Amino acid sequence: MNLGLKNRRALVMGGTKGLGRSIADALAEEGAALVISGRDQARLDEAAAALKALGAASAVGVVADVATGEAMDRLADAAVAAMGGVDILVLNHGGPPQCTASEMTEPALVEWFQHIVVSPIRIANRLIPAMRQQGWGRVIVVGSTGMQHPIPNLALSNTLRASIWAWLKTLSGEVAKDGVTMNVLAPGTILTDRTRDAAALLGRQKNISFEEALTERLAEAVRQTPAGRVGMPDDYGPMGAFLASEKAGYITGSMIRVDGGRIRGMV
Numbered sequence: 001m002n003l004g005l006k007n008r009r010a011l012v013m014g015g016t017k018g019l020g021r022s023i024a025d026a027l028a029e030e031g032a033a034l035v036i037s038g039r040d041q042a043r044l045d046e047a048a049a050a051l052k053a054l055g056a057a058s059a060v061g062v063v064a065d066v067a068t069g070e071a072m073d074r075l076a077d078a079a080v081a082a083m084g085g086v087d088i089l090v091l092n093h094g095g096p097p098q099c100t101a102s103e104m105t106e107p108a109l110v111e112w113f114q115h116i117v118v119s120p121i122r123i124a125n126r127l128i129p130a131m132r133q134q135g136w137g138r139v140i141v142v143g144s145t146g147m148q149h150p151i152p153n154l155a156l157s158n159t160l161r162a163s164i165w166a167w168l169k170t171l172s173g174e175v176a177k178d179g180v181t182m183n184v185l186a187p188g189t190i191l192t193d194r195t196r197d198a199a200a201l202l203g204r205q206k207n208i209s210f211e212e213a214l215t216e217r218l219a220e221a222v223r224q225t226p227a228g229r230v231g232m233p234d235d236y237g238p239m240g241a242f243l244a245s246e247k248a249g250y251i252t253g254s255m256i257r258v259d260g261g262r263i264r265g266m267v
Helices: 018-029 041-054 069-083 106-134 155-178 193-206 210-224 233-243
Strands: 009-012 033-038 058-063 088-091 137-142 180-187 254-258
Touching: 009 018, 009 069, 018 033, 018 041, 018 088, 018 137, 018 233, 033 041, 033 069, 041 058, 058 069, 069 106, 088 106, 106 137, 106 155, 106 180, 137 155, 137 233, 155 180, 180 233, 193 210, 233 254
Parallel strands: 009 033, 009 088, 033 058, 088 137, 137 180, 180 254
Antiparallel strands: none
């Protein structure tokens, strides 16, 4: 299938590793031009070279931190300068620390509201008008199944990601007639650095080795997943490329789960 992504211009936030990188890889294989963001220039340069080797029309790394709105403005400007515009925007960021709902604090809520809600909306508001004007655009939020089925001990993530989901659902209805689609791509347990970090925390809590903790965490995920395995980044990224493609022009305002069937709800 030709996804029609050759030379399309994509900005992938957090594109050096994990789920963001998996989408960037899939877009590169389809011949898209890419700007990726992250916090380490050396890692960005390494990732950009790898994306070019995969087939990206171009690939540039830009240092940007979602902690500040000004950084989002600079990132948007840098992406437009590098590619002449942005057709595809992938909103992605690191996840907040684990905590229960009763453990959430106001400072943590304010800090992570900036990361998960304010900064993504700010850069989207800066780039979507040009998409509407040209009659074509794609916005993908790297989400979580916790948006739909709250995950124990991830109360900050559950709370704030639900906010960005509500924003996307609302705005998608306003821009659809202009050829702009907006969707959430929600992973189940995918073996990324964040999964490994969660295992490391579990190991410290239980005073067991990292290897033991990772095995325990993955085994629990497998038990809860009808597919009988955890996901890999290559399970996730290609769906992002499809949602960014010409073929997905009639899919908008949706949450697409890549979770091996773990969420058993029918909606």
